[in-house]
Amino acid sequence: xxxxxxxxxxxxxxxxxxxxxxxxxxxxxxxxxxxxxxxxxxxxxxxxxxxxxxxxxxxxxxxxxxxxxxxxxxxxxxxxxxxxxxxxxxxxxxxxxxxxxxxxxxxxxxxxxxxxxxxxxxxxxxxxxxxxxxxxxxxxxxxxxxxxxxxxxxxxxxxxxxxxxxxxxxxxxxxxxxxxxxxxxxxxxxxxxxxxxxxxxxxxxxxxxxxxxxxxxxxxxxxxxxxxxxxxxxxxxxxxxxxxxxxxxxxxxxxxxxxxxxxxxxxx
Amino acid sequence: xxxxxxxxxxxxxxxxxxxxxxxxxxxxxxxxxxxxxxxxxxxxxxxxxxxxxxxxxxxxxxxxxxxxxxxxxxxxxxxxxxxxxxxxxxxxxxxxxxxxxxxxxxxxxxxxxxxxxxxxxxxxxxxxxxxxxxxxxxxxxxxxxxxxxxxxxxxxxxxxxxxxxxxxxxxxxxxxxxxxxxxxxxxxxxxxxxxxxxxxxxxxxxxxxxxxxxxxxxxxxxxxxxxxxxxxxxxxxxxxxxxxxxxxxxxxxxxxxxxxxxxxxxx
Numbered sequence: 145x146x147x148x149x150x151x152x153x154x155x156x157x158x159x160x161x162x163x164x165x166x167x168x169x170x171x172x173x174x175x176x177x178x179x180x181x182x183x184x185x186x187x188x189x190x191x192x193x194x195x196x197x198x199x200x201x202x203x204x205x206x207x208x209x210x211x212x213x214x215x216x217x218x219x220x221x222x223x224x225x226x227x228x229x230x231x232x233x234x235x236x237x238x239x240x241x242x243x244x245x246x247x248x249x250x251x252x253x254x255x256x257x258x259x260x261x262x263x264x265x266x267x268x269x270x271x272x273x274x275x276x277x278x279x280x281x282x283x284x285x286x287x288x289x290x291x292x293x294x295x296x297x298x299x300x301x302x303x304x305x306x307x308x309x310x311x312x313x314x315x316x317x318x319x320x321x322x323x324x325x326x327x328x329x330x331x332x333x334x335x336x337x338x339x340x341x342x343x344x345x346x347x348x349x350x351x352x353x354x355x356x357x358x359x360x361x362x363x364x365x366x367x368x369x370x371x372x373x374x375x376x377x378x379x380x381x382x383x384x385x386x387x388x389x390x391x392x393x394x395x396x397x398x399x400x401x402x403x404x405x406x407x408x409x410x411x412x
Numbered sequence: 413x414x415x416x417x418x419x420x421x422x423x424x425x426x427x428x429x430x431x432x433x434x435x436x437x438x439x440x441x442x443x444x445x446x447x448x449x450x451x452x453x454x455x456x457x458x459x460x461x462x463x464x465x466x467x468x469x470x471x472x473x474x475x476x477x478x479x480x481x482x483x484x485x486x487x488x489x490x491x492x493x494x495x496x497x498x499x500x501x502x503x504x505x506x507x508x509x510x511x512x513x514x515x516x517x518x519x520x521x522x523x524x525x526x527x528x529x530x531x532x533x534x535x536x537x538x539x540x541x542x543x544x545x546x547x548x549x550x551x552x553x554x555x556x557x558x559x560x561x562x563x564x565x566x567x568x569x570x571x572x573x574x575x576x577x578x579x580x581x582x583x584x585x586x587x588x589x590x591x592x593x594x595x596x597x598x599x600x601x602x603x604x605x606x607x608x609x610x611x612x613x614x615x616x617x618x619x620x621x622x623x624x625x626x627x628x629x630x631x632x633x634x635x636x637x638x639x640x641x642x643x644x645x646x647x648x649x650x651x652x653x654x655x656x657x658x659x660x661x662x663x664x665x666x667x668x669x670x671x672x673x674x675x676x677x678x679x
Contacts, residue, residue: 213577235579245571249592249669258588259578290672310578 163227164188165346166212166237166314171221172376173207180219181207183376187365189314189346191226194337196349196357198407199367203377205350208367209318212348213239225314238310242319244303246291252302253278253287259310274309280342281305282335297328304336308343315340315347322353330395333360354411358385358404359395366410381410459639467639468646474628475647481623483651485541485616486609489548493605496549497556504557505564505590518558526551526612534619544616544624551612552605559601563594596670599663606655614648 171185181204189195199205210216212223217232230236238259246255253271254261260270278284281301291299300321307315321332337360340347351357357364363384369377385403387394394400441461447453448460459467468475504511530547537543567589575585617626625644632640664670 210573213573215573215576234577237577239574239577241570241574243568243570245568245574247571247588247592248673249595249667250588251669258575262575262578262580262584262588290669292669292673292676 162191164224165191165193165226166348167224167227168208168212169222169224171208171211171223172219173204173211173216174219175207177219179371179374180376181371182367182369183378185221185367185377185379187348187379189348191313191346192341192344193363194340194347194349194361195363195365196351196361197365197367197379198351198354198357198411199377200411201352202372203367203369204371205352205367206318209239209316209350212316213237236312237314237316238307238312239316239318240303240307240320241317242321242323244291244296244299246299246302246306248291250291251287252283252289252291252294255291256302256306256309258306274305277305277308280339281308295328296324297332300324300332301335304339308345313345315345317347317349317351319351319353319356320349322351322356329356330359334394336360354404354407355395358400358407361385362387364403364407366407368411381406383407383410456636457638459642463639464642464646467637468643471640471643475625475643478623478625478628479647479651481541482610482613482617482625485544485613485624486548486651486655488541489545489612490552490605490609492545493549493552493609494556494602497553498560500553500557501560501564501594502586504561505586511561515561518554518561522554522558526608527615530615530619533616539620539622541621543619544613544621547616548609548612551608555601555604555608556598559597560594563597564590566597567593592667595663595667599659599667602662603656603659606659607652610648610652610655 166187166189168185168187171182171187172180173182173185174180185208187195187197197205197208207216211218214223214230214232214234214236221231222229223231225236246252247258250258253274254267256277257265257267257270257274260273261267265273275287278287281304283298283301283305286294286298286302291302294302304320321329321336324332333356336347339345349357349360363382365379366381366383367377368380369375371377383403383406386399388397388399444458445460445462448455448458500514504514526547529550530543533543533547537546571589572585575589580588613624614626614629617624618630619626621627625648629641629644632638632644
Protein backbone atom coordinates (compact mmCIF):
# COMPACT_ATOMS: atom_id res chain seq x y z
CA UNK A 145 0.00 0.00 0.00
CA UNK A 146 1.44 3.49 -0.90
CA UNK A 147 2.46 5.39 2.21
CA UNK A 148 0.32 8.43 1.47
CA UNK A 149 -2.85 6.37 1.35
CA UNK A 150 -1.95 4.63 4.60
CA UNK A 151 -1.39 7.98 6.28
CA UNK A 152 -4.64 9.36 4.93
CA UNK A 153 -6.52 6.37 6.33
CA UNK A 154 -4.83 6.81 9.71
CA UNK A 155 -5.72 10.51 9.79
CA UNK A 156 -9.28 9.69 8.83
CA UNK A 157 -9.52 7.18 11.65
CA UNK A 158 -8.13 9.69 14.13
CA UNK A 159 -10.49 12.49 13.09
CA UNK A 160 -13.67 10.53 12.66
CA UNK A 161 -15.64 8.86 15.41
CA UNK A 162 -16.01 5.07 15.31
CA UNK A 163 -18.35 3.87 12.56
CA UNK A 164 -21.86 3.15 13.83
CA UNK A 165 -22.64 -0.49 14.54
CA UNK A 166 -25.65 -0.26 12.25
CA UNK A 167 -26.54 2.46 9.83
CA UNK A 168 -29.41 2.74 7.38
CA UNK A 169 -28.77 5.46 4.84
CA UNK A 170 -31.65 6.98 2.89
CA UNK A 171 -33.51 3.66 2.82
CA UNK A 172 -36.46 3.54 0.42
CA UNK A 173 -38.50 0.35 0.42
CA UNK A 174 -41.44 -1.17 -1.39
CA UNK A 175 -43.58 -4.28 -1.07
CA UNK A 176 -44.01 -4.82 -4.77
CA UNK A 177 -41.33 -2.72 -6.45
CA UNK A 178 -43.89 -0.04 -7.37
CA UNK A 179 -45.55 1.48 -4.32
CA UNK A 180 -43.13 3.13 -1.95
CA UNK A 181 -43.78 2.07 1.64
CA UNK A 182 -40.89 3.68 3.42
CA UNK A 183 -38.98 6.67 2.11
CA UNK A 184 -35.58 8.11 2.97
CA UNK A 185 -35.12 6.48 6.34
CA UNK A 186 -31.85 7.29 8.14
CA UNK A 187 -31.15 5.37 11.32
CA UNK A 188 -27.89 4.88 13.18
CA UNK A 189 -27.13 2.71 16.17
CA UNK A 190 -23.82 3.31 17.96
CA UNK A 191 -21.85 0.34 19.31
CA UNK A 192 -23.29 -0.72 22.66
CA UNK A 193 -26.48 1.25 22.13
CA UNK A 194 -30.12 0.14 22.18
CA UNK A 195 -32.26 2.25 19.83
CA UNK A 196 -35.92 1.95 18.95
CA UNK A 197 -37.87 2.62 15.82
CA UNK A 198 -41.48 3.16 16.76
CA UNK A 199 -44.46 3.46 14.44
CA UNK A 200 -48.09 2.52 14.14
CA UNK A 201 -49.13 -0.89 12.81
CA UNK A 202 -48.98 -1.05 9.05
CA UNK A 203 -46.43 1.73 8.63
CA UNK A 204 -43.81 -0.60 7.21
CA UNK A 205 -41.84 -1.60 10.29
CA UNK A 206 -41.46 -5.22 9.26
CA UNK A 207 -40.46 -4.14 5.76
CA UNK A 208 -37.63 -2.14 7.32
CA UNK A 209 -36.64 -5.07 9.49
CA UNK A 210 -36.43 -7.38 6.49
CA UNK A 211 -34.30 -4.87 4.60
CA UNK A 212 -31.96 -4.33 7.54
CA UNK A 213 -31.64 -8.11 7.98
CA UNK A 214 -30.69 -8.37 4.33
CA UNK A 215 -33.67 -10.55 3.45
CA UNK A 216 -34.82 -8.02 0.86
CA UNK A 217 -33.01 -5.49 -1.29
CA UNK A 218 -34.16 -1.87 -0.95
CA UNK A 219 -35.30 0.23 -3.92
CA UNK A 220 -32.74 2.80 -2.86
CA UNK A 221 -30.39 3.39 0.03
CA UNK A 222 -27.82 1.30 1.82
CA UNK A 223 -27.41 -0.73 5.00
CA UNK A 224 -24.02 -0.44 6.67
CA UNK A 225 -22.65 -2.66 9.41
CA UNK A 226 -19.63 -1.14 11.13
CA UNK A 227 -19.13 0.87 7.97
CA UNK A 228 -19.33 -2.15 5.67
CA UNK A 229 -22.05 -2.26 3.03
CA UNK A 230 -24.27 -5.29 3.71
CA UNK A 231 -27.30 -4.24 1.66
CA UNK A 232 -29.29 -7.30 0.59
CA UNK A 233 -26.95 -9.78 2.29
CA UNK A 234 -28.64 -11.96 4.91
CA UNK A 235 -26.80 -13.54 7.81
CA UNK A 236 -24.83 -10.47 8.94
CA UNK A 237 -27.13 -9.23 11.70
CA UNK A 238 -29.13 -11.38 14.05
CA UNK A 239 -32.80 -10.81 14.57
CA UNK A 240 -35.58 -11.75 16.92
CA UNK A 241 -39.35 -11.48 16.59
CA UNK A 242 -42.33 -11.28 18.91
CA UNK A 243 -42.85 -14.94 18.20
CA UNK A 244 -39.94 -16.83 19.73
CA UNK A 245 -39.85 -19.19 16.72
CA UNK A 246 -38.30 -21.96 18.79
CA UNK A 247 -38.48 -25.26 16.95
CA UNK A 248 -40.95 -27.42 18.92
CA UNK A 249 -39.06 -30.56 17.90
CA UNK A 250 -35.75 -29.56 19.49
CA UNK A 251 -34.77 -29.31 23.13
CA UNK A 252 -33.97 -25.80 24.41
CA UNK A 253 -30.21 -26.32 24.23
CA UNK A 254 -30.43 -27.54 20.64
CA UNK A 255 -32.72 -24.65 19.70
CA UNK A 256 -30.24 -22.24 21.17
CA UNK A 257 -27.36 -23.96 19.37
CA UNK A 258 -29.15 -23.89 16.03
CA UNK A 259 -27.10 -21.03 14.51
CA UNK A 260 -23.87 -22.81 15.48
CA UNK A 261 -24.97 -26.17 14.13
CA UNK A 262 -26.27 -24.59 10.92
CA UNK A 263 -22.87 -23.06 10.32
CA UNK A 264 -21.30 -26.50 10.51
CA UNK A 265 -20.30 -26.91 14.17
CA UNK A 266 -20.69 -30.38 15.70
CA UNK A 267 -23.64 -30.74 18.06
CA UNK A 268 -21.55 -31.68 21.10
CA UNK A 269 -19.19 -28.78 20.51
CA UNK A 270 -22.10 -26.35 20.05
CA UNK A 271 -23.78 -27.60 23.24
CA UNK A 272 -20.52 -27.14 25.15
CA UNK A 273 -20.26 -23.58 23.89
CA UNK A 274 -23.86 -22.69 24.76
CA UNK A 275 -24.14 -24.42 28.14
CA UNK A 276 -22.14 -21.85 30.19
CA UNK A 277 -24.43 -19.06 28.94
CA UNK A 278 -27.63 -20.53 30.34
CA UNK A 279 -26.99 -19.11 33.78
CA UNK A 280 -26.51 -15.50 32.56
CA UNK A 281 -29.59 -15.73 30.36
CA UNK A 282 -31.72 -16.89 33.29
CA UNK A 283 -32.22 -20.32 31.75
CA UNK A 284 -30.29 -22.53 34.16
CA UNK A 285 -31.92 -25.97 34.37
CA UNK A 286 -33.86 -25.56 31.11
CA UNK A 287 -31.20 -27.06 28.85
CA UNK A 288 -32.96 -30.35 28.16
CA UNK A 289 -36.55 -29.13 28.32
CA UNK A 290 -38.78 -28.91 25.27
CA UNK A 291 -39.95 -25.42 24.23
CA UNK A 292 -43.55 -26.27 25.17
CA UNK A 293 -42.45 -26.72 28.77
CA UNK A 294 -41.29 -23.09 29.15
CA UNK A 295 -43.27 -19.94 29.94
CA UNK A 296 -43.46 -17.11 27.42
CA UNK A 297 -40.82 -15.05 29.20
CA UNK A 298 -38.41 -17.98 29.38
CA UNK A 299 -38.98 -18.79 25.73
CA UNK A 300 -38.04 -15.23 24.78
CA UNK A 301 -34.88 -15.52 26.87
CA UNK A 302 -34.04 -18.71 24.98
CA UNK A 303 -34.79 -16.94 21.69
CA UNK A 304 -32.44 -14.14 22.69
CA UNK A 305 -29.68 -16.59 23.64
CA UNK A 306 -30.10 -18.19 20.22
CA UNK A 307 -29.91 -14.72 18.69
CA UNK A 308 -26.74 -14.03 20.67
CA UNK A 309 -25.17 -17.27 19.42
CA UNK A 310 -25.76 -16.15 15.85
CA UNK A 311 -22.52 -14.34 16.60
CA UNK A 312 -23.50 -10.99 15.12
CA UNK A 313 -22.98 -8.08 17.51
CA UNK A 314 -25.93 -6.19 16.05
CA UNK A 315 -29.41 -7.48 16.84
CA UNK A 316 -32.72 -6.43 15.30
CA UNK A 317 -35.81 -7.02 17.37
CA UNK A 318 -39.40 -6.87 16.16
CA UNK A 319 -41.75 -6.17 19.08
CA UNK A 320 -39.77 -8.69 21.05
CA UNK A 321 -41.58 -8.65 24.37
CA UNK A 322 -45.05 -7.22 23.63
CA UNK A 323 -46.76 -10.59 23.84
CA UNK A 324 -45.71 -11.26 27.44
CA UNK A 325 -47.80 -10.44 30.47
CA UNK A 326 -47.30 -6.98 31.96
CA UNK A 327 -44.99 -7.84 34.86
CA UNK A 328 -42.83 -10.31 32.95
CA UNK A 329 -42.62 -7.79 30.10
CA UNK A 330 -41.03 -5.07 32.24
CA UNK A 331 -38.64 -7.52 33.88
CA UNK A 332 -37.51 -9.04 30.59
CA UNK A 333 -37.01 -5.59 28.99
CA UNK A 334 -34.70 -4.44 31.77
CA UNK A 335 -32.89 -7.76 31.77
CA UNK A 336 -32.44 -7.43 28.01
CA UNK A 337 -30.95 -3.93 28.22
CA UNK A 338 -28.53 -5.11 30.92
CA UNK A 339 -27.39 -8.14 28.94
CA UNK A 340 -26.91 -6.08 25.77
CA UNK A 341 -24.69 -3.65 27.71
CA UNK A 342 -22.80 -6.44 29.42
CA UNK A 343 -22.10 -8.37 26.23
CA UNK A 344 -21.19 -5.24 24.26
CA UNK A 345 -23.93 -5.70 21.68
CA UNK A 346 -25.99 -3.13 19.81
CA UNK A 347 -29.68 -3.46 19.19
CA UNK A 348 -32.41 -1.84 17.15
CA UNK A 349 -35.88 -2.55 18.47
CA UNK A 350 -38.71 -2.07 16.01
CA UNK A 351 -42.10 -1.78 17.68
CA UNK A 352 -45.53 -0.16 17.75
CA UNK A 353 -45.44 -0.14 21.52
CA UNK A 354 -44.36 3.28 22.81
CA UNK A 355 -43.75 1.89 26.29
CA UNK A 356 -41.53 -0.84 24.94
CA UNK A 357 -39.58 1.76 22.96
CA UNK A 358 -39.08 4.27 25.75
CA UNK A 359 -38.28 1.72 28.45
CA UNK A 360 -35.53 0.04 26.42
CA UNK A 361 -33.94 2.64 24.17
CA UNK A 362 -31.50 5.47 24.67
CA UNK A 363 -32.86 7.02 21.48
CA UNK A 364 -36.25 6.55 19.85
CA UNK A 365 -36.82 7.15 16.14
CA UNK A 366 -40.43 7.91 15.31
CA UNK A 367 -41.76 6.58 12.01
CA UNK A 368 -45.02 7.98 10.63
CA UNK A 369 -47.04 7.72 7.43
CA UNK A 370 -49.73 5.51 5.95
CA UNK A 371 -48.40 3.47 3.06
CA UNK A 372 -51.79 1.82 2.51
CA UNK A 373 -53.23 5.27 1.68
CA UNK A 374 -50.29 6.08 -0.57
CA UNK A 375 -48.30 8.17 1.91
CA UNK A 376 -44.87 6.58 2.43
CA UNK A 377 -43.59 6.43 5.99
CA UNK A 378 -40.68 8.64 7.05
CA UNK A 379 -38.75 9.22 10.21
CA UNK A 380 -40.47 12.32 11.63
CA UNK A 381 -38.34 12.75 14.70
CA UNK A 382 -35.82 11.39 17.14
CA UNK A 383 -36.29 11.47 20.91
CA UNK A 384 -33.38 11.06 23.31
CA UNK A 385 -34.28 9.17 26.49
CA UNK A 386 -32.39 10.02 29.66
CA UNK A 387 -32.37 7.46 32.43
CA UNK A 388 -31.95 9.00 35.84
CA UNK A 389 -29.26 7.07 37.70
CA UNK A 390 -30.46 4.99 40.61
CA UNK A 391 -34.17 5.23 39.90
CA UNK A 392 -35.69 1.95 41.12
CA UNK A 393 -38.42 1.90 38.50
CA UNK A 394 -37.62 3.86 35.39
CA UNK A 395 -41.20 3.52 34.12
CA UNK A 396 -42.45 5.73 36.98
CA UNK A 397 -40.02 8.65 36.53
CA UNK A 398 -40.76 12.07 35.05
CA UNK A 399 -38.03 11.50 32.48
CA UNK A 400 -39.83 8.42 31.25
CA UNK A 401 -43.16 10.23 30.96
CA UNK A 402 -41.57 13.22 29.25
CA UNK A 403 -39.96 11.00 26.62
CA UNK A 404 -43.19 9.04 26.15
CA UNK A 405 -45.16 12.29 25.72
CA UNK A 406 -42.69 13.50 23.11
CA UNK A 407 -42.89 10.25 21.14
CA UNK A 408 -46.70 10.26 21.26
CA UNK A 409 -46.78 13.84 19.99
CA UNK A 410 -44.57 12.90 17.05
CA UNK A 411 -46.72 9.88 16.23
CA UNK A 412 -49.69 12.28 16.02
CA UNK B 413 -55.32 -32.37 40.28
CA UNK B 414 -59.03 -31.95 39.62
CA UNK B 415 -59.88 -30.48 36.24
CA UNK B 416 -63.25 -29.43 34.84
CA UNK B 417 -64.97 -32.44 33.33
CA UNK B 418 -64.81 -31.08 29.79
CA UNK B 419 -63.85 -34.40 28.21
CA UNK B 420 -65.23 -37.43 30.03
CA UNK B 421 -62.95 -39.87 28.17
CA UNK B 422 -59.71 -38.46 29.50
CA UNK B 423 -61.14 -37.78 32.95
CA UNK B 424 -62.33 -41.36 33.44
CA UNK B 425 -59.94 -43.66 35.32
CA UNK B 426 -57.92 -46.04 33.19
CA UNK B 427 -59.59 -49.20 34.50
CA UNK B 428 -63.03 -47.89 33.52
CA UNK B 429 -61.79 -46.90 30.10
CA UNK B 430 -60.70 -50.50 29.49
CA UNK B 431 -63.62 -52.24 31.21
CA UNK B 432 -66.50 -50.40 29.49
CA UNK B 433 -65.73 -51.32 25.87
CA UNK B 434 -64.83 -54.89 26.90
CA UNK B 435 -68.23 -55.23 28.57
CA UNK B 436 -69.94 -53.95 25.41
CA UNK B 437 -68.14 -56.52 23.29
CA UNK B 438 -69.00 -59.30 25.75
CA UNK B 439 -72.70 -58.40 25.71
CA UNK B 440 -72.75 -58.33 21.90
CA UNK B 441 -71.08 -61.75 21.71
CA UNK B 442 -73.60 -63.23 24.16
CA UNK B 443 -76.51 -61.80 22.14
CA UNK B 444 -74.99 -63.19 18.94
CA UNK B 445 -74.48 -66.64 20.47
CA UNK B 446 -78.05 -66.65 21.88
CA UNK B 447 -79.58 -65.54 18.58
CA UNK B 448 -78.11 -68.54 16.78
CA UNK B 449 -78.56 -71.12 19.56
CA UNK B 450 -82.24 -70.24 19.98
CA UNK B 451 -82.72 -70.55 16.22
CA UNK B 452 -83.59 -66.90 15.68
CA UNK B 453 -80.98 -66.91 12.89
CA UNK B 454 -80.34 -70.23 11.14
CA UNK B 455 -76.90 -71.66 11.91
CA UNK B 456 -76.06 -72.43 8.25
CA UNK B 457 -76.18 -68.69 7.57
CA UNK B 458 -74.46 -67.42 10.71
CA UNK B 459 -71.91 -69.34 12.79
CA UNK B 460 -71.84 -68.75 16.55
CA UNK B 461 -68.88 -66.94 18.15
CA UNK B 462 -67.86 -70.25 19.71
CA UNK B 463 -67.78 -71.93 16.27
CA UNK B 464 -65.72 -69.03 14.92
CA UNK B 465 -63.17 -69.44 17.69
CA UNK B 466 -63.08 -73.19 17.02
CA UNK B 467 -62.47 -72.57 13.32
CA UNK B 468 -59.76 -70.05 14.18
CA UNK B 469 -58.03 -72.65 16.35
CA UNK B 470 -58.38 -75.49 13.81
CA UNK B 471 -57.06 -73.44 10.90
CA UNK B 472 -54.48 -71.49 12.90
CA UNK B 473 -51.47 -72.88 11.02
CA UNK B 474 -53.10 -72.39 7.60
CA UNK B 475 -54.26 -68.88 8.49
CA UNK B 476 -50.79 -68.02 9.71
CA UNK B 477 -49.17 -68.99 6.40
CA UNK B 478 -51.77 -67.03 4.39
CA UNK B 479 -51.30 -64.19 6.82
CA UNK B 480 -47.58 -64.02 6.06
CA UNK B 481 -48.28 -63.65 2.34
CA UNK B 482 -50.81 -60.87 2.83
CA UNK B 483 -48.61 -59.08 5.33
CA UNK B 484 -45.62 -59.27 2.97
CA UNK B 485 -47.67 -57.78 0.10
CA UNK B 486 -49.07 -55.07 2.34
CA UNK B 487 -45.66 -54.21 3.81
CA UNK B 488 -43.94 -54.10 0.41
CA UNK B 489 -46.72 -51.94 -1.03
CA UNK B 490 -46.81 -49.66 1.99
CA UNK B 491 -43.03 -49.18 1.96
CA UNK B 492 -43.04 -48.38 -1.74
CA UNK B 493 -46.11 -46.15 -1.33
CA UNK B 494 -44.46 -44.20 1.47
CA UNK B 495 -41.20 -43.84 -0.46
CA UNK B 496 -43.03 -42.64 -3.58
CA UNK B 497 -45.30 -40.35 -1.58
CA UNK B 498 -42.33 -38.86 0.21
CA UNK B 499 -40.48 -38.18 -3.03
CA UNK B 500 -43.59 -36.64 -4.56
CA UNK B 501 -44.28 -34.45 -1.53
CA UNK B 502 -40.69 -33.20 -1.50
CA UNK B 503 -40.96 -32.28 -5.19
CA UNK B 504 -44.27 -30.52 -4.53
CA UNK B 505 -42.62 -28.58 -1.74
CA UNK B 506 -39.51 -27.73 -3.72
CA UNK B 507 -41.18 -26.65 -6.97
CA UNK B 508 -44.21 -24.38 -6.82
CA UNK B 509 -45.20 -25.39 -10.37
CA UNK B 510 -45.16 -29.03 -9.44
CA UNK B 511 -47.41 -28.31 -6.48
CA UNK B 512 -49.89 -26.29 -8.55
CA UNK B 513 -49.95 -28.96 -11.24
CA UNK B 514 -50.55 -31.94 -8.96
CA UNK B 515 -52.43 -30.66 -5.92
CA UNK B 516 -55.94 -30.83 -7.46
CA UNK B 517 -55.12 -34.15 -9.09
CA UNK B 518 -54.24 -35.56 -5.68
CA UNK B 519 -57.62 -34.59 -4.30
CA UNK B 520 -59.50 -36.05 -7.27
CA UNK B 521 -57.52 -39.27 -7.30
CA UNK B 522 -58.42 -39.87 -3.66
CA UNK B 523 -62.07 -40.21 -4.65
CA UNK B 524 -61.35 -43.15 -6.98
CA UNK B 525 -62.24 -46.37 -5.13
CA UNK B 526 -59.32 -48.78 -5.18
CA UNK B 527 -61.80 -51.67 -5.34
CA UNK B 528 -62.70 -50.47 -8.83
CA UNK B 529 -59.11 -50.56 -10.06
CA UNK B 530 -58.31 -53.99 -8.60
CA UNK B 531 -59.85 -56.10 -11.43
CA UNK B 532 -57.94 -54.06 -14.01
CA UNK B 533 -54.67 -54.57 -12.17
CA UNK B 534 -55.23 -58.33 -12.06
CA UNK B 535 -56.07 -58.25 -15.76
CA UNK B 536 -52.87 -56.36 -16.59
CA UNK B 537 -50.45 -57.86 -14.12
CA UNK B 538 -51.61 -61.43 -13.64
CA UNK B 539 -52.22 -63.55 -10.57
CA UNK B 540 -48.86 -63.14 -8.82
CA UNK B 541 -47.91 -60.78 -6.02
CA UNK B 542 -47.39 -57.81 -8.34
CA UNK B 543 -51.03 -56.63 -8.76
CA UNK B 544 -51.49 -56.88 -4.96
CA UNK B 545 -48.43 -54.78 -4.25
CA UNK B 546 -49.38 -52.26 -6.92
CA UNK B 547 -52.91 -51.90 -5.53
CA UNK B 548 -51.47 -51.27 -2.06
CA UNK B 549 -49.08 -48.66 -3.51
CA UNK B 550 -51.95 -46.93 -5.30
CA UNK B 551 -54.12 -46.81 -2.18
CA UNK B 552 -51.37 -45.68 0.24
CA UNK B 553 -49.48 -43.25 -1.97
CA UNK B 554 -52.09 -40.47 -1.92
CA UNK B 555 -52.77 -40.18 1.82
CA UNK B 556 -49.01 -40.09 2.43
CA UNK B 557 -48.33 -37.48 -0.25
CA UNK B 558 -51.20 -35.25 0.77
CA UNK B 559 -50.37 -35.35 4.49
CA UNK B 560 -46.67 -34.69 3.92
CA UNK B 561 -47.19 -31.92 1.37
CA UNK B 562 -49.58 -30.03 3.64
CA UNK B 563 -47.28 -30.71 6.61
CA UNK B 564 -44.30 -29.16 4.82
CA UNK B 565 -46.37 -26.10 4.04
CA UNK B 566 -47.50 -25.71 7.65
CA UNK B 567 -44.12 -24.26 8.69
CA UNK B 568 -44.30 -20.66 9.86
CA UNK B 569 -42.67 -18.59 7.07
CA UNK B 570 -41.00 -16.52 9.80
CA UNK B 571 -39.10 -19.63 10.89
CA UNK B 572 -37.78 -20.00 7.36
CA UNK B 573 -36.79 -16.30 7.26
CA UNK B 574 -35.02 -16.68 10.60
CA UNK B 575 -33.13 -19.71 9.38
CA UNK B 576 -32.16 -17.84 6.23
CA UNK B 577 -30.59 -15.11 8.35
CA UNK B 578 -28.62 -17.94 9.99
CA UNK B 579 -27.41 -18.80 6.46
CA UNK B 580 -29.21 -22.14 6.55
CA UNK B 581 -29.13 -24.17 3.37
CA UNK B 582 -32.31 -25.40 1.72
CA UNK B 583 -31.55 -28.89 3.02
CA UNK B 584 -31.05 -27.61 6.58
CA UNK B 585 -34.35 -25.73 6.47
CA UNK B 586 -36.00 -28.95 5.32
CA UNK B 587 -34.34 -31.10 7.97
CA UNK B 588 -34.73 -28.79 10.97
CA UNK B 589 -38.04 -27.06 10.27
CA UNK B 590 -40.15 -28.65 7.54
CA UNK B 591 -39.70 -32.33 8.26
CA UNK B 592 -40.52 -32.11 12.00
CA UNK B 593 -43.46 -29.82 11.21
CA UNK B 594 -44.85 -32.46 8.86
CA UNK B 595 -44.29 -35.36 11.26
CA UNK B 596 -47.67 -35.13 12.97
CA UNK B 597 -49.67 -35.13 9.73
CA UNK B 598 -47.38 -37.75 8.20
CA UNK B 599 -48.12 -40.20 10.99
CA UNK B 600 -51.88 -39.70 10.78
CA UNK B 601 -51.57 -40.31 7.04
CA UNK B 602 -49.44 -43.37 7.70
CA UNK B 603 -52.00 -44.77 10.15
CA UNK B 604 -54.73 -44.55 7.53
CA UNK B 605 -52.39 -45.98 4.92
CA UNK B 606 -51.51 -48.97 7.09
CA UNK B 607 -55.14 -50.08 7.25
CA UNK B 608 -55.60 -49.36 3.54
CA UNK B 609 -52.58 -51.55 2.86
CA UNK B 610 -54.07 -54.66 4.50
CA UNK B 611 -57.51 -54.11 2.97
CA UNK B 612 -55.95 -53.39 -0.45
CA UNK B 613 -53.92 -56.59 -0.41
CA UNK B 614 -56.94 -58.70 0.62
CA UNK B 615 -59.17 -57.20 -2.08
CA UNK B 616 -56.55 -57.90 -4.75
CA UNK B 617 -56.27 -61.49 -3.48
CA UNK B 618 -60.04 -62.01 -3.83
CA UNK B 619 -59.65 -61.53 -7.55
CA UNK B 620 -57.15 -64.30 -7.98
CA UNK B 621 -53.98 -65.77 -6.61
CA UNK B 622 -52.54 -68.80 -4.89
CA UNK B 623 -51.94 -67.53 -1.39
CA UNK B 624 -53.05 -64.89 1.07
CA UNK B 625 -55.98 -64.19 3.38
CA UNK B 626 -58.11 -63.03 0.44
CA UNK B 627 -57.50 -66.32 -1.38
CA UNK B 628 -58.35 -68.24 1.80
CA UNK B 629 -61.58 -66.25 2.10
CA UNK B 630 -62.69 -67.04 -1.46
CA UNK B 631 -61.97 -70.75 -0.92
CA UNK B 632 -63.89 -71.07 2.37
CA UNK B 633 -66.77 -69.06 0.93
CA UNK B 634 -67.08 -71.53 -1.94
CA UNK B 635 -67.25 -74.40 0.57
CA UNK B 636 -69.84 -72.54 2.64
CA UNK B 637 -67.66 -72.59 5.81
CA UNK B 638 -68.78 -69.23 7.08
CA UNK B 639 -67.15 -69.86 10.48
CA UNK B 640 -63.77 -69.83 8.67
CA UNK B 641 -64.83 -66.71 6.84
CA UNK B 642 -65.35 -64.96 10.16
CA UNK B 643 -62.03 -66.34 11.42
CA UNK B 644 -60.29 -64.66 8.45
CA UNK B 645 -62.11 -61.39 9.17
CA UNK B 646 -60.87 -61.50 12.76
CA UNK B 647 -57.32 -62.07 11.54
CA UNK B 648 -57.56 -59.16 9.09
CA UNK B 649 -58.85 -56.72 11.69
CA UNK B 650 -56.20 -57.92 14.16
CA UNK B 651 -53.52 -57.29 11.54
CA UNK B 652 -54.80 -53.76 10.82
CA UNK B 653 -54.97 -53.01 14.52
CA UNK B 654 -51.43 -54.29 15.09
CA UNK B 655 -50.11 -52.17 12.21
CA UNK B 656 -51.86 -49.09 13.57
CA UNK B 657 -50.34 -49.69 17.00
CA UNK B 658 -46.95 -50.12 15.36
CA UNK B 659 -47.35 -46.75 13.66
CA UNK B 660 -48.32 -45.18 16.99
CA UNK B 661 -45.21 -46.65 18.57
CA UNK B 662 -43.04 -45.33 15.76
CA UNK B 663 -44.65 -41.93 16.15
CA UNK B 664 -43.91 -41.86 19.85
CA UNK B 665 -40.28 -42.74 19.17
CA UNK B 666 -39.90 -40.21 16.36
CA UNK B 667 -41.68 -37.33 18.11
CA UNK B 668 -40.47 -37.29 21.73
CA UNK B 669 -41.47 -33.62 22.07
CA UNK B 670 -45.16 -34.51 21.58
CA UNK B 671 -45.51 -35.97 25.05
CA UNK B 672 -44.18 -32.78 26.66
CA UNK B 673 -46.63 -30.74 24.58
CA UNK B 674 -49.58 -32.86 25.65
CA UNK B 675 -48.54 -32.53 29.26
CA UNK B 676 -48.27 -28.75 29.11
CA UNK B 677 -51.64 -28.56 27.36
CA UNK B 678 -53.22 -30.41 30.24
CA UNK B 679 -51.81 -27.97 32.76
